[in-house]
Amino acid sequence: MTGVIAKSVHCETAYIQEAELFLREIDLEYHSHNYWLQPNCGDMPTLWVDAQSLIPLLQFLKQNISRPFDMLYDLSAIDERLRVNRGEGPEKQPASDFTLVYQLLSFTRNLFIRIKVALADSKLSVPSISGVWENANWYEREVWDLFGINFEGHPHLRRIMMPPTWKGHPLRKDHHARATEVDPFTLSEEKERKEQEALLFRPEDWGMARANEDSEFMFLNLGPNHPSVHGVFRIALQLDGEQIVDAVPDIGYHHRGAEKMAERQAWHTYVPYTDRIDYLGGVMNNLPYVLALEQLAGIQVPERAQVIRVMMCEFFRISSHLVFFGTFAQDVGQMSPVFYMFIDREKLFGIVEAITGGRMHPAWFRIGGVAQDLPEGWDKMVREFLDYMPERLRDYDGMVIKNKLLQKRTRGIGVYNTAEAIEWGVTGPGLRATGLDWDLRKKRPYSGYDQFEFDIPSYDGGDCFDRCRVRVDEMWQSLRIIRQCLENMPTGPYKSDHPLTTPPRKGRTMQDIETLIQHFVNNSWGPVMPAGEVCFPIEATKGLNSYQIISDGGTTSYRTRIRTPSFPHLQMIPLMSRGLLIADLIAIIASIDFVMADVDR
Amino acid sequence: MNTSIWITLLNIFGVLIATVLLAAILTWGERRLLGFWQDRPGPNRVGPFGTLQVIADMIKLFFKEDFTPRFADIPVFVLAPTVVMATMLIAFAVVPMSPSIGVADLNIGLLFVLAMSSIAVYSIILGGYASNNKYALLGGLRAAAQTVSYEVFMGLSLMGVVMMSGSFNLRDIVIAQADTWFIVPQFLGFIVFFIAGIAESRRTPFDLPEAEHELTAGFHTEYSGMKFGMFFVGEYLAVILIAALITTLFLGGWHGPLLPPIIWFCLKTAFLVAIFILLRAALPRPRYDQLMKFGWKVMLPLSLVNLLATAGILLWIA
Numbered sequence: 001m002t003g004v005i006a007k008s009v010h011c012e013t014a015y016i017q018e019a020e021l022f023l024r025e026i027d028l029e030y031h032s033h034n035y036w037l038q039p040n041c042g043d044m045p046t047l048w049v050d051a052q053s054l055i056p057l058l059q060f061l062k063q064n065i066s067r068p069f070d071m072l073y074d075l076s077a078i079d080e081r082l083r084v085n086r087g088e089g090p091e092k093q094p095a096s097d098f099t100l101v102y103q104l105l106s107f108t109r110n111l112f113i114r115i116k117v118a119l120a121d122s123k124l125s126v127p128s129i130s131g132v133w134e135n136a137n138w139y140e141r142e143v144w145d146l147f148g149i150n151f152e153g154h155p156h157l158r159r160i161m162m163p164p165t166w167k168g169h170p171l172r173k174d175h176h177a178r179a180t181e182v183d184p185f186t187l188s189e190e191k192e193r194k195e196q197e198a199l200l201f202r203p204e205d206w207g208m209a210r211a212n213e214d215s216e217f218m219f220l221n222l223g224p225n226h227p228s229v230h231g232v233f234r235i236a237l238q239l240d241g242e243q244i245v246d247a248v249p250d251i252g253y254h255h256r257g258a259e260k261m262a263e264r265q266a267w268h269t270y271v272p273y274t275d276r277i278d279y280l281g282g283v284m285n286n287l288p289y290v291l292a293l294e295q296l297a298g299i300q301v302p303e304r305a306q307v308i309r310v311m312m313c314e315f316f317r318i319s320s321h322l323v324f325f326g327t328f329a330q331d332v333g334q335m336s337p338v339f340y341m342f343i344d345r346e347k348l349f350g351i352v353e354a355i356t357g358g359r360m361h362p363a364w365f366r367i368g369g370v371a372q373d374l375p376e377g378w379d380k381m382v383r384e385f386l387d388y389m390p391e392r393l394r395d396y397d398g399m400v401i402k403n404k405l406l407q408k409r410t411r412g413i414g415v416y417n418t419a420e421a422i423e424w425g426v427t428g429p430g431l432r433a434t435g436l437d438w439d440l441r442k443k444r445p446y447s448g449y450d451q452f453e454f455d456i457p458s459y460d461g462g463d464c465f466d467r468c469r470v471r472v473d474e475m476w477q478s479l480r481i482i483r484q485c486l487e488n489m490p491t492g493p494y495k496s497d498h499p500l501t502t503p504p505r506k507g508r509t510m511q512d513i514e515t516l517i518q519h520f521v522n523n524s525w526g527p528v529m530p531a532g533e534v535c536f537p538i539e540a541t542k543g544l545n546s547y548q549i550i551s552d553g554g555t556t557s558y559r560t561r562i563r564t565p566s567f568p569h570l571q572m573i574p575l576m577s578r579g580l581l582i583a584d585l586i587a588i589i590a591s592i593d594f595v596m597a598d599v600d601r
Numbered sequence: 602m603n604t605s606i607w608i609t610l611l612n613i614f615g616v617l618i619a620t621v622l623l624a625a626i627l628t629w630g631e632r633r634l635l636g637f638w639q640d641r642p643g644p645n646r647v648g649p650f651g652t653l654q655v656i657a658d659m660i661k662l663f664f665k666e667d668f669t670p671r672f673a674d675i676p677v678f679v680l681a682p683t684v685v686m687a688t689m690l691i692a693f694a695v696v697p698m699s700p701s702i703g704v705a706d707l708n709i710g711l712l713f714v715l716a717m718s719s720i721a722v723y724s725i726i727l728g729g730y731a732s733n734n735k736y737a738l739l740g741g742l743r744a745a746a747q748t749v750s751y752e753v754f755m756g757l758s759l760m761g762v763v764m765m766s767g768s769f770n771l772r773d774i775v776i777a778q779a780d781t782w783f784i785v786p787q788f789l790g791f792i793v794f795f796i797a798g799i800a801e802s803r804r805t806p807f808d809l810p811e812a813e814h815e816l817t818a819g820f821h822t823e824y825s826g827m828k829f830g831m832f833f834v835g836e837y838l839a840v841i842l843i844a845a846l847i848t849t850l851f852l853g854g855w856h857g858p859l860l861p862p863i864i865w866f867c868l869k870t871a872f873l874v875a876i877f878i879l880l881r882a883a884l885p886r887p888r889y890d891q892l893m894k895f896g897w898k899v900m901l902p903l904s905l906v907n908l909l910a911t912a913g914i915l916l917w918i919a
Contacts, residue, residue, distance in 0.1 A: 582815050
């Protein structure tokens with residue numbers, strides 16, 4: 001191994017200092033002291049509290065502590081009933097059948113923390129925090145749907161991912177993972193009738209009134225199949241003429257149980273599933289997953305692999321933003337740009353194909369490196385693309401960004417400010433369009449991003465137009481990063497020498513028996529990851545994406561939680577679209593840039 | 602006597618068949634042109650350069666299930682698409698294509714064309730209403746509002762031309778342009794009529810009744826098979842009609858050097874049709890209320906200014 005990037009390691013210790021500072025501060029400032037600190041959590045302090053003290057603690061962290069935790073970054077749960085490795089002696093975690101995990105983010109501290117609540121099977125209920133954070137609403141519905149944990153005082157606790165007629169809670173360990181584990185599916189007439197009935201639209205169920213004193217409303221069912229909802233996404237619209245009185249997004253049509261699948265797949269064989277989360281992000285999806293596992297296993301990734309990863313990620317950022325840019329123009333009625341942009345994207349896929357062999361879903365990153373070394377002549381292809389793309393981007397600037405009609409359609413539409421964005425859990429370009437230049441690649445560099453020169457574009461309008469401009473500027477920055485990768489590609493191995501690297505490097509397998517066994521076992525069973533909890537956020541194409549992985553010391557994950565950016569973004573649609581017209585709603589949807597697989601997983 | 606009847610019949614059927622055929626060919630032409638401007642081939646497989654695509658599409662449309670939704674208002678639903686096609690074809694009767702070609706020589710020709718194109722919108726409104734579908738209804742409503750607003754100044758913008766030529770007869774208007782085309786003295790009128798014409802034929806950027814990104818397919822969401830086909834042909838007929846009208850009213854009709862008159866007329870019309878398609882390739886769609894504002898606050902005053910200025914100048918000269 002030619003060595004690892006030292007600076008990244010240094011950065012991690014910086015977060016640990018910040019974490020220790022937080023622990024000292026909360027010890028001083030929070031007088032109840034009714035929490036238990038989970039040891040060995042590194043740069044992500046983890047506090048256990050009981051259900052009654054949850055809300056006071058969260059309120060304290062959100063409002064009272066110096067440099068507060070303003071964002072509810074994630075909320076999920078763990079079914080602990082089959083978990084073996086939960087610490088020993090003084091490190092033993094509190095007894096729990098189901099554990100709720102609240103993950104908070106402080107922008108001023110640059111720190112993530114976790115709050116955990118232990119629940120016994122006999123009383124699966126906690127007070128709802130939807131009064132503390134707006135975006136808790138959907139997260140709590142998701143936990144209720146998938147784990148069956150009740151949230152007292154939640155305004156609208158109904159299923160969100162699964163159909164309303166579903167029996168059971170899928171992410172529980174006793175719920176089947178495959179259809180083959182249960183009796184074959186049949187649809188009796190009785191059942192069909194019930195399913196049909198469940199599909200009937202009753203505005204009251206969605207929290208909407210049928211009429212007010214002046215007029216009767218029209219309800220328009222936009223989606224799940226509609227040309228402009230970008231996938232299977234449904235919005236129930238309450239209309240007064242063409243004006244939107246209320247909009248209720250309905251998700252779950254794209255739910256494939258990616259988190260459940262992770263509990264069956266070997267660590268290595270799950271990589272292709274991650275590709276399909278944000279299906280426009282390609283290998284960018286592999287990154288938080290393999291980074292988390294590398295942190296868990298203590299694998300140092302060689303420099304060359306890191307730079308290759310960064311380059312591929314930035315290629316996919318451009319690819320994803322091109323799709324956004326084209327469809328954004330198309331959704332406000334401009335027909336042509338999307339064709340030009342797909343041609344560029346095709347060129348880009350040519351490079352991706354030459355390097356990885358795949359196009360949209362290469363599944364190319366490996367635990368400990370990447371699948372293959374770069375092919376001969378890769379630099380020529382990349383250089384050609386870098387010379388070709390700027391001219392095209394300038395063309396698009398004149399064609400789309402400077403177009404007066406497009407500006408009229410998107411300026412001042414779907415506005416939110418930074419405070420609202422944070423309250424609703426908005427990250428990525430949607431947040432940077434409100435004037436906060438928070439980009440994880442700069443604030444918490446990973447995979448060697450600290451070694452690159454690039455800027456974080458931000459605008460402060462917070463409207464559809466600015467969300468578009470941020471992404472366009474990001475493409476320029478990505479081109480800059482790719483050029484630096486091209487000029488400074490390090491030599492050396494593309495995969496780590498660590499025994500848990502999967503598949504292991506083959507160089508010495510034919511020389512000594514230990515390496516041969518290691519190779520055989522890692523390829524057949526897959527690697528055995530040490531027990532532990534790890535979470536690694538990255539700046540994905542659409543915002544912060546992270547994999548929270550709990551290993552019980554086996555060949556599969558015990559629990560994989562995928563925090564995706566699009567999920568909270570969609571929740572914000574009602575706030576952004578009330579009082580506007582249907583045409584504005586389409587512009588808003590386009591400007592969010594979501595992928596339904598990224599929402600539903 | 603006998604020969605003149607034959608000539609008239611030839612004129613009638615010639616114009617009828619030519620316009621329907623042209624509208625059909627335009628379905629292919631538009632896609633090829635869009636493809637050309639959008640860096641892609643467009644339909645190029647059926648026949649030489651894909652020209653037989655039209656026939657393939659026809660066969661497909663005829664053999665598609667002609668679906669009528671149960672919840673629709675069936676008689677209206679069936680009749681609606683015929684209105685647009687019929688009125689558009691009738692309107693062609695008064696368009697003079699060359700000194701000798703042209704079906705009718707109406708002395709209120711211009712008013713007749715405007716009337717026909719106004720009736721055509723009933724097709725959209727009734728189709729949208731009879732479908733009993735919310736998207737279609739919204740499309741129909743938009744069409745009604747759009748037509749009411751844009752027809753006002755569509756007519757007004759032409760008054761300058763009428764004043765200058767002193768006639769509503771389209772043939773007289775063309776003859777009056779033997780020296781200078783009306784696009785020169787009536788440039789403002791030309792611009793206003795051109796924009797109103799796009800709105801009248803519901804083409805991008807004024808395709809709000811259809812607006813696939815908002816209303817899936819707008820007024821024709823529930824239509825399929827040949828009923829959908831009639832809406833489609835009606836739209837293309839409207840495009841050709843508006844282009845032919847602009848040619849007649851502003852671009853000197855059949856006048857032009859060297860080439861025979863009918864060729865000049867066709868060339869000018871084809872050029873305008875291509876501009877219509879180019880606009881579709883280039884422009885985004887304004888919002889419904891922006892469209893209304895633009896109509897009432899910009900186009901209407903412009904056409905009034907044009908009307909008053911033309912009248913003033915004519916009086917002053919006289």
